[in-house]
Amino acid sequence: MxxxxxxxxxxxxxxxxxxxxxxxxxxxxxxxxxxxxxxxxxxxxxxxxxxxxxxxxxxxxxxxxxxxxxxxxxxxxxxxxxxxxxxxxxxxxxxxxxxxxxxxxxxxxxxxxxxxxxxxxxxxxxxxxxxxxxxxxxxxxxxxxxxxxxxxxxxxxxxxxxxxxxxxxxxxxxxxxxxxxxxxxxxxxxxxxxxxxxxxxxxxxxxxxxxxxxxxxxxxxxxxxxxxxxxxxxxDHIDEGVEVMCTINLSPLDAATLRLKLDELGDSVIMSAVTEVEGGYRWRVHAHVPDGDAALELIRELGEPMNVTMTELAGPPEHTHGG
Structure with missing residues (x-):
């Protein structure tokens, strides 16, 4: 070499x-x-x-x-x-x-x-x-x-x-x-x-x-x-449910609360801080849940999600909610 x-x-x-x-x-x-x-x-x-x-x-x-x-x-x-x-x-x-x-x-x-x-x-x-x-x-x-x-x-x-x-x-x-x-x-x-x-x-x-x-x-x-x-x-494999992804500004405490609630609702939960913002961090959130609307309602209890996508795990292409 x-x-x-x-x-x-x-x-x-x-x-x-x-x-x-x-x-x-x-x-x-x-x-x-x-x-x-x-x-x-x-x-x-x-x-x-x-x-x-x-x-x-x-x-x-x-x-x-x-x-x-x-x-x-x-x-x-x-x-x-x-x-x-x-x-x-x-x-x-x-x-x-x-x-x-x-x-x-x-x-x-x-x-x-x-x-x-x-x-x-x-x-x-x-x-x-x-x-x-x-x-x-x-x-x-x-x-x-x-x-x-x-x-x-x-x-x-x-x-x-x-x-x-x-x-x-x-x-x-x-x-x-x-x-x-x-x-x-x-x-x-x-x-x-x-x-x-x-x-x-x-x-x-x-x-x-x-x-x-x-x-x-x-x-x-x-x-x-x-x-x-x-x-x-x-x-050959059929999976039901919805993949929900979004970005949201949360304090570390609220982020921990959201992770816990998403764990209770579904699985494949991934949360990572993107960048620091006033009062906390901008988080990227990913989860597989039975009901996408229920997950969004839960997320909105803690903040306003951005760049939201919900994709059927086995079905049509994703649809996007909001910006």
Whole structure:
């Protein structure tokens, strides 16, 4: 590997997000096809693509050389446009990744390890009931791999960064393979988790963008359910209910109250702070509930939601309420 090719500055991260947008767009159909958990709504690939597209657009328009500032803006843009469980979790990941990187113009192995640790903590805490065998498992795996590589290299060199990036992709792939045995629904269908595969692709685009290399086309070879001739397995599963998403300004106490009430009403609850506002934070809220109108009524008891979408988990395209 030629170290002169290695670049991990803000421009490299812009390339990463742009390349991830293209890659997720190219693979969205197969990701949708194997999307059966937590609900078989067949949109994980689309949700990841639309979410990363918002992040990539933000990064392309942000002239900063500060990699933390760049990713913070990208994460916030992604969170405002996040779609579904997978997109919401990806936006939380990007925003958290930025926190230890503020004030630096170059990504290093130790910094990447610290950023991935922060992202792991934030992503697992954003969900009311985190589950193994999902994108969360891959996030945890890459965090561990980066920390181990950092411990072995313990330097800020290009070589140390390359070793860290290669280690996280290798461990991400292993974690994706493990998802099939970690969730009963996946094991029964003989497939790996769709969100986990999408996150693996995102990690490989980071590696490729920083190291000046191409993507690894063989990365997905042999993953169960990922052959192009395989059927859209999600069509064999029927899920009822509504996915509700919105943005709302709440104090930390009111946010905790809302999370509790949504947990009682439904599941797949994800809440993450987007940005600080007067009296609290702007929160991105996601939940699967039996009755979308009942969930909105509950939310409005605590504040006025914005950017509201309600999508049938198995049915017609989403409809949007308000701005």
């Amino acid at each position: 030629l170290q002169t090719k290695i670049a991990a500055n803000a421009e490299a991260l812009r390339r990463w997000l742009s390349k991830a947008e293209v890659v997720l767009g190219n693979h969205s159909d197969r990701l949708n096809a194997i999307n059966i958990f937590p609900v078989a709504d067949g949109d994980t690939g689309t949700n990841l693509y639309l979410t990363i597209r918002a992040a990539a657009q933000s990064a392309s328009e942000n002239p900063t050389s500060d990699v933390g500032e760049l990713l913070a803006g990208a994460g916030q843009a992604a969170m405002e446009e996040a779609r579904g469980n997978s997109g919401t979790l990806l936006s939380v990941f990007l925003a958290a990744l930025a926190e230890p990187l503020r004030g630096t113009t170059r990504l290093t192995g130790p910094l990447l390890a610290a950023a991935l640790q922060r992202a792991e903590i934030r992503c697992w805490s954003a969900l009311s009931e985190p589950v193994e065998g999902t994108m969360l498992s891959v996030i945890a795996a890459v965090s561990r791999a980066a920390s181990a590589a950092h411990g072995a290299q313990h330097d800020d060199s290009n070589h140390g960064l390359a070793a860290t990036l290669e280690a996280i992709v290798e461990e991400a792939l292993a974690a994706v393979v493990r998802t099939e045995a970690q969730l009963g629904a996946l094991e029964s269908a003989h497939i790996v988790d769709a969100g986990a595969v999408g996150f693996l692709l995102i990690m490989d685009t980071l590696r490729a963008s920083a190291l000046g290399e191409g993507l690894q086309p063989e990365l997905l070879d042999g993953l169960h359910g990922f052959n192009v001739q395989d059927p859209h397995l999600h069509l």
